[in-house]
Amino acid sequence: EAKREGGAALRFFDRAMQTQVIERAHLEADLERALDADQLRLFYQPQGDAAGVTVGLEALLRWEHPVRGMVSPGVFIPLAEEGGRIVAIGNWVLEQACHQLAHWADQPARCELTISVNVSPVQFREAGFVDGVREILAATGADPRRLVLEVTESLFLQDPKLARETMLALSALGVRFALDDFGTGYSSLSYLKRLPLDELKIDQSFVRDLLASPADAAIVETIIALADRLSLSVTAEGVETEAQAAWLRDHGCRHFQGYLFARPAPLVSGKEPLPGLPS
Numbered sequence: 001e002a003k004r005e006g007g008a009a010l011r012f013f014d015r016a017m018q019t020q021v022i023e024r025a026h027l028e029a030d031l032e033r034a035l036d037a038d039q040l041r042l043f044y045q046p047q048g049d050a051a052g053v054t055v056g057l058e059a060l061l062r063w064e065h066p067v068r069g070m071v072s073p074g075v076f077i078p079l080a081e082e083g084g085r086i087v088a089i090g091n092w093v094l095e096q097a098c099h100q101l102a103h104w105a106d107q108p109a110r111c112e113l114t115i116s117v118n119v120s121p122v123q124f125r126e127a128g129f130v131d132g133v134r135e136i137l138a139a140t141g142a143d144p145r146r147l148v149l150e151v152t153e154s155l156f157l158q159d160p161k162l163a164r165e166t167m168l169a170l171s172a173l174g175v176r177f178a179l180d181d182f183g184t185g186y187s188s189l190s191y192l193k194r195l196p197l198d199e200l201k202i203d204q205s206f207v208r209d210l211l212a213s214p215a216d217a218a219i220v221e222t223i224i225a226l227a228d229r230l231s232l233s234v235t236a237e238g239v240e241t242e243a244q245a246a247w248l249r250d251h252g253c254r255h256f257q258g259y260l261f262a263r264p265a266p267l268v269s270g271k272e273p274l275p276g277l278p279s
C-alpha cells in the first residue's frame with residue numbers, strides 16, 4: 001500500500017518536474033531571442049538623499065515577453081547566466097545606461113546623476129569585461145565616474161583574486177562600485193578593506209522589518225557605522241514607509257531607494273520628472 005502510494009507520488013513528482021523542465025527550456029529558448037527581438041526594457045529607480053533630491057538611479061532590467069508579459073529579472077537573469085546570454089544582455093544594459101549618462105551630461109540639473117548597473121558574476125568574470133566597459137564608455141562618451149557597478153558578495157567567493165584585479169582595472173578607469181544586498185552573502189568582511197568599493201547597499205530584507213525587529217535594527221545600525229568608518233556611502237534599499245525613512249535618517253543613513261521615494265520606471269525622453277529635481 002505504502003509502496004503504491006509512493007509510486008503514485010513519484011509519478012506525480014516526475015510529471016511536475018517534467019513540466020517544469022519543459023517550461024524552462026521554452027523560456028530559455030525565448031530568452032535567446034529576446035535581445036534581437038527588442039523585448040528587453042531598462043527601467044530606472046531613483047535614489048534620493050536625505051532631503052529627497054534624486055542623486056542617482058539604478059537601472060533595472062525587464063523582459064517584455066510577447067506571451068507572458070513582463071518577466072521579472074529574478075526569473076530570467078539566472079537563466080541568462082546559465083546559458084551565457086548574460087554577457088550580451090549585460091553589455092546591452094551597460095550601453096543603455098551609458099547613453100543615458102551621456103544624454104544628461106549637458107543638462108545642469110542632471111549632469112551629476114549617477115547610474116548604477118547590476119553586474120552578474122558571470123559577466124564580471126568574462127575575459128573581455130574590462131575592455132568591454134572601456135569601449136562602451138568611449139563609444140557613448142559617458143563620464144566613468146557617473147557609472148556605478150553593483151556587485152554582490154558572491155562575486156568574491158569563486159575567484160577573489162580575479163574579482164579584485166578586475167575591480168582595480170575598472171576603478172582605474174574611474175568607474176565606481178557598490179556592494180549590493182550587503183549582509184546577505186557569505187563573504188568575509190575583510191573584502192571591505194581589500195576592494196575598491198564606494199558604497200554599501202543595505203539589503204531590503206533588513207529594512208523591511210526594521211521597526212519591529214531589534215535584530216534587524218541592530219544589523220542596519222552596524223552596517224551604517226561600518227560604512228561610516230570605512231568612508232563608504234550607504235544606501236538603504238526597499239524603503240517603503242515614511243517611518244522606515246525617518247528611522248534611517250535618524251541613524252545616519254544618507255541615501256534611500258524604495259517605493260516610498262520612487263518606483264522603477266522607463267525613461268523615454270530622459271526628461272521625465274525626477275523627485276527633487278527641476279525638469
Ligand code: C2E
Pocket residue numbers: 045059060061072073074077090093118119120150180181204237238239240257258259260264
Ligand atoms: P537588486 O539589484 O537588489 O534590485 C532591487 C530590487 O528591489 C529591484 O527588483 C527593485 O524593483 C526592488 N525594489 C525597489 N524598491 C523596492 C521597495 O520599496 N520594495 C520592494 N519590495 N522592492 C523594491 P527587480 O527590479 O525585480 O530586480 C531584482 C534583481 O534582479 C535585482 O536586485 C538584481 O539583482 C537583478 N537585476 C535587475 N536588473 C539586472 C541587470 O541588468 N543585470 C543583472 N545582472 N541583474 C539584474
Ligand code: MG
Pocket residue numbers: 058118150180
Ligand atoms: Mg542592485
Ligand code: MG
Pocket residue numbers: 180181201203204237
Ligand atoms: Mg539589492
Ligand code: MG
Pocket residue numbers: 181
Ligand atoms: Mg537583489
